[in-house]
Structures are given as structure tokens and as C-alpha cells.
Amino acid sequence: MNKYAVFLRGVNVGGVKVLMKDLTRLLQEGGFSEVKTLLASGNVVLTSEISDPLIIQNRCNELLRQYYQREIPTLVFTEAEIEELAQPFALPLPEPATAHHGYLTLCHSARDAQELGQVIQDVAAPHSFLVTGRTVQWIASKGTSTTDPVAKVVQAQAKHRILTTRNHNTLVKVAKIFH
CATH class of the missing domain: 3.30.70.1280 (SP0830-like domains)
Incomplete structure (x- = not known):
């Protein structure tokens, strides 16, 4: 199975x-x-x-x-x-780390993730992000997951591609369900 x-x-x-x-x-x-x-x-x-x-x-x-x-x-x-996605978050959280969340925007394909990363780089620099496989990992201050510049880019791109964003902690919890 x-x-x-x-x-x-x-x-x-x-x-x-x-x-x-x-x-x-x-x-x-x-x-x-x-x-x-x-x-x-x-x-x-x-x-x-x-x-x-x-x-x-x-x-x-x-x-x-x-x-x-x-x-x-x-x-x-x-x-x-x-x-793999549930491993420790790949980007270092800014200090104080407790004031930030790591997010993963899940994409339909690796190509979509690469293209989303390019748009983030062009529009939202100098924000830190990382493209890994079918995901784009990024960081936002707590309470800004919909207003952060990267979040706004992701929201705009969601009109053109199949993607969804989850907090890294959610992916960790999903991984635990497998066991």
C-alpha cells in the first residue's frame, strides 16, 4: 500500500x-x-x-x-x-526565532516551484526563500502570513498555477500521521 x-x-x-x-x-x-x-x-x-x-x-x-x-x-x-519536507526547516529563522514561521508553498511541479521562485526573486527581493523540488520555502513574521511581500506574490501566482501554502509545523504533523 x-x-x-x-x-x-x-x-x-x-x-x-x-x-x-x-x-x-x-x-x-x-x-x-x-x-x-x-x-x-x-x-x-x-x-x-x-x-x-x-x-x-x-x-x-x-x-x-x-x-x-x-x-x-x-x-x-x-x-x-x-x-523530506518535515525535516528541520531549511532556512534559518531570524531572531527572535519565536516571532517567525517557516512556510512551504507546495506546487504542482518542480518547474512551477522554479518559476514561482523567480517571481519571488524579481518582486520581493531581498526576502530569503529556497526552492526545493516542488516547494518554495520562505519565512514570515508571525501574523503576516497573508500580508508579507512573499505571501502576496504567492497569492497572485495562485491565480495562474495550482499551489497552496502550509506552515512548516503542519508538514511535521502530517509526517507524524504516516507513523
Whole structure:
């Protein structure tokens, strides 16, 4: 069996309400097992016999489209990818570290992450960020995750590509669900 993390984009904000108990039931009825959710922001861990994450993503997107009668994009990451992302945050947090959060913008592809990194570099310099695989890692002061210059770039790019942002602590919690 293969384990995956599924991240829904834009749920429980802006009028898109997805209850985690409904999401769990929908995915179980859709053929997935060991479905567990974390927080109310659309973080799911599930198991499937399917070994291709893209097939899992397409299946989740279709189930959501049918049930909610609207597009709710997902991004699917393998257990190995999540384990890597849950390692200590790659960028040093500015002092005082307790006043900052590390964020990961999860992208559909490595190319999307590279292109997002280029836009961040062009628009939001001198902010520190790091492109790793299908993610862009960045830092914001607590309470500024939607108003930080990098966050604004990410929000603008979300209109053109499938991506979603999670606090690094969330990825650590998702990784723990696998065990």
C-alpha cells in the first residue's frame, strides 16, 4: 500500500466550506483507506493501492468536483516527499526565532516551484526563500502570513498555477500521521 498526503487548496476560506468529516467519508467512499485529516484547512493522509500520485490527485479532484459541484484543486505528495519536507526547516529563522514561521508553498511541479521562485526573486527581493523540488520555502513574521511581500506574490501566482501554502509545523504533523 502507498501512503500519500493530499492538500486541498483554498478550503474553509472565501466561502468554500469543506468539513473534514465529510471529506474523510468522501475519500473513503471513493476507494481510499486509512483516511485521516489534520486541521480544518484541507490536509489529508490516505492509503491507496495506486502507485502514481498523479492518478491519486486526479481521483481526489474528481471526487471533490462531483460532491461539491465546483473545482477544489488538490496537490498530492508521497510519504517520502513529506518526510523530506518535515525535516528541520531549511532556512534559518531570524531572531527572535519565536516571532517567525517557516512556510512551504507546495506546487504542482518542480518547474512551477522554479518559476514561482523567480517571481519571488524579481518582486520581493531581498526576502530569503529556497526552492526545493516542488516547494518554495520562505519565512514570515508571525501574523503576516497573508500580508508579507512573499505571501502576496504567492497569492497572485495562485491565480495562474495550482499551489497552496502550509506552515512548516503542519508538514511535521502530517509526517507524524504516516507513523
